[in-house]
Amino acid sequence: MTKAMSRGLSASVWRSLLFSVAFSLAVGGPQWTGGDVAQGAACPDSIRVGWVFPMTGREGRPGTYQVEGIKLAMEHINAKGGVNVKACGKRLPFKEIVYDDQSDQARSVQLAERTMSSDSVVAVLGAYSTVLGQAQSVVADRYQVPWLTPGAAASTIFSQGRQWIFGTLTPVDVLGYTTMKFLGTLVDQGKLDKGLKIAIAVENTDHGKDYIEGVNRWIKEHAGYFTVVFNESFQLGGTDFSGILQRVKAASADIFLSDAHLQDYITMHRQYTQLGLYHRMVSYGARGPEEPARKALGSAADYIFAGTWWE
Structure with a gap:
């Protein structure tokens, strides 16, 4: 049949x-x-x-x-x-x-x-x-x-x-690649220095692995633009990210990149702010502009840049 x-x-x-x-x-x-x-x-x-x-x-x-x-x-x-x-x-x-x-x-x-x-x-x-x-x-x-x-x-x-x-979505590795492409454009425009250090923290899923693959692919293709000094994963659905954030802080990076789902983004960035972390550029992958995050984080969500699924 x-x-x-x-x-x-x-x-x-x-x-x-x-x-x-x-x-x-x-x-x-x-x-x-x-x-x-x-x-x-x-x-x-x-x-x-x-x-x-x-x-x-x-x-x-x-x-x-x-x-x-x-x-x-x-x-x-x-x-x-x-x-x-x-x-x-x-x-x-x-x-x-x-x-x-x-x-x-x-x-x-x-x-x-x-x-x-x-x-x-x-x-x-x-x-x-x-x-x-x-x-x-x-x-x-x-x-x-x-x-x-x-x-x-x-x-x-x-x-x-x-x-x-x-x-219908752009593959996740393209999200990571596009994030780096944007940062590279800022270097070319003189808005960021060349050779800045990047700290990366991603969820321990295939989503996170794909994001890292895209980031690393762009960096490999553009030698000298950026250096990754920290790269770790975290448990999806966690409630305490203070440990990994303390290690991010110790890495003394200039840029912080994360790949996270909405609730993890809200929890992590709230703790990021409470720990007094600061980076010249901060991104949580596709996260950033969601209304629930704006309500939960207030001004702490200002100036976070987000990748796009629709390039």
Whole structure:
């Protein structure tokens, strides 16, 4: 039995629905018209898409941001009548089937498998963070259901030869590389001295490893610009970063770079400030401008520069 048949759809209709999801969410509108197949084939009343995101727990806040963004896009498309699926000869609205994985890795993979196997979805959107993304990504090839992640970008997710997984974020190593590219531009403009020392502290995940890889790659390509004098990792979800921050302080670096999730960034930078640390440039990877961080840190969040996922 084909995957299309298991959903009660002809292969041509299933392909059209699948492309509708990918194209419509990519361009933010209902422009896709499907393939040139006969109209009148058995069609569903909607395009069912599974969502598996952390809406509670440790990653609940950023996960909810992503859910809100996807919901806004789907509402925008549905308000215009949905997606014109030529194989069905009509427009079909999106229908979301939403699950909260509660920021739990085991629950995340179970829910991804449930929606792919039981909910008649044509695609699954899911995962915020490397840990949850790695868990969900193993399921897609098994069920031959596309898995699209707007919130996981570690190279280990996409380097396993899997055929049914897709990501929208810039790879994490590019985040590190772009951070260094920005600092290098400041050197070229005379705003930073050449040969400054860098201290790096990253989460001990593949996300952190990729960030370091990007930083080191840029430094290797631009000899003499910067020197790394400190490079350590910390436990994801920690509550006390004073030890590693004391070692950062002892390294007497000019620049401090970290790669951290939102809550770790807030906790670490609060302790960074309390310990009286100061560097000419400070970055926490993609962190910095989030409203919860501004509320929690106040003026301590001023002048932190952040990398961008959308270069």
